[in-house]
Amino acid sequence: MATELKVGRRILSLVQGDLTRIPADAIVNAANESLAGGGGVDGAIHRAGGPAILNDLQRRYGKRRRCETGSAAVSDPGQLPAKWVIHAVGPRWRGGKFGESDLLWSAYRSSLHTADELGARSVTFPAISTGIYGYPVDQAAPVALEALIGGLKQARSVERATVVLYSEAVLEQFEAALDEVRPLAGSRPDQPDAEQDHGHPGDDVEPDPLGKRDGAEEHGDHRK
Numbered sequence: 001m002a003t004e005l006k007v008g009r010r011i012l013s014l015v016q017g018d019l020t021r022i023p024a025d026a027i028v029n030a031a032n033e034s035l036a037g038g039g040g041v042d043g044a045i046h047r048a049g050g051p052a053i054l055n056d057l058q059r060r061y062g063k064r065r066r067c068e069t070g071s072a073a074v075s076d077p078g079q080l081p082a083k084w085v086i087h088a089v090g091p092r093w094r095g096g097k098f099g100e101s102d103l104l105w106s107a108y109r110s111s112l113h114t115a116d117e118l119g120a121r122s123v124t125f126p127a128i129s130t131g132i133y134g135y136p137v138d139q140a141a142p143v144a145l146e147a148l149i150g151g152l153k154q155a156r157s158v159e160r161a162t163v164v165l166y167s168e169a170v171l172e173q174f175e176a177a178l179d180e181v182r183p184l185a186g187s188r189p190d191q192p193d194a195e196q197d198h199g200h201p202g203d204d205v206e207p208d209p210l211g212k213r214d215g216a217e218e219h220g221d222h223r224k
Contacts, residue, residue, distance in 0.1 A: 002162070003175050007152040007185045012145070013162040014178060016171045020048035022164055023081035025120035028072075028111045030128045031087035035065050035073055040131035045085065049078030053085055070106035072114050084118055086111045090129030093136065101143050104129055108147035115158055116151075122160045127170060137170050141177035149184045 002015040019027065019041065030041040035057045037046040046053055056076040057065065067073045072088045088111040091103040107128050115123040128144065129135035148161050165171040 003171075003178065005149075005178060005182060005185055007149050010152040010155060010158065011160045012148055012152060012178075012185075013160060014165065014171060014174050015162055016165050016168055019124055019126050019164040019166075020044055020080060022124050022162070024122040024124040024162065025082060026084045026086050026115040026118065026123045027077065027080055027082040028115075028123060028125045028128075029085050029087045030126050030131065030133075031067065031073075031089050033066050033069060033089050035061065035067055035087055038132075041126045045080070049080040049085065052076055052078035053080075057087070070103040070110065072107065072110040074114055074118065082124075084115070084120065086114050086123075088125075088128055090133060090135070093129065093134040096139065100129075100135065101139075104135065104140060104143045105147045108144050109151050112148060112151035112155065112158065112161060116155045119157045121157060122162070123158055125161065125163045127163065127165055127174070130170070137173045138177070141174045142181055145174070145177055145181045146184060149181060153186075 002013045004014075005012045015022075027045070029045040032038050032042060037043060037054060053075050057073070060075065061067075061073065065073075067087065067089050069089045069091050072086050075085050075087065077083060077085050088107040090107045091098075091100045093100060108125065111125065112123060125144070125148070127137065127140060130137050130140050144163065148163070152158065152161060163174060165174055
């Protein structure tokens, strides 16, 4: 059973489940900068989608590809129940003093923006950076939800964003965070969707084909 929040005419949803088995137009992967597959969610995505994902990443971006932390890249879905996989690179947790929250926010927002540009109507997300990257769930959840709420307000094609959590305990922490950020959803369903959120730099910066943002080099000391 999903927990839902209306954001204008759009829906933000939380659900416990397996990200690789929930159909969506776009599935977001918690990727690494080399876009080469790895452990955790990344490994699960590549196992479920098969070699076609890695082959397409190499075709699009080359063997020496690199996607900056906080950015996103796109590939074919392979055998996943989707039209696209969006590979978002979240930050490693280093105590919260190295711009982790801005980079995590950017990873979610870049992914949602990419999905919107592709014309996706539904997008599923993992809890980016909360696995082997060590980002505390209670601190990651409000950042993720704030980014998604603001992004849904600006979206043109995306109608539903769903965060798929791997355990009941993580779901409960995201539900608690949703109650805290709920006022950010703001508008009623009959209001226009032209609202803009504030408080984060680079919101209007268009990503390049690997989703890189201007000024990303400022955070180079804690990327992988």
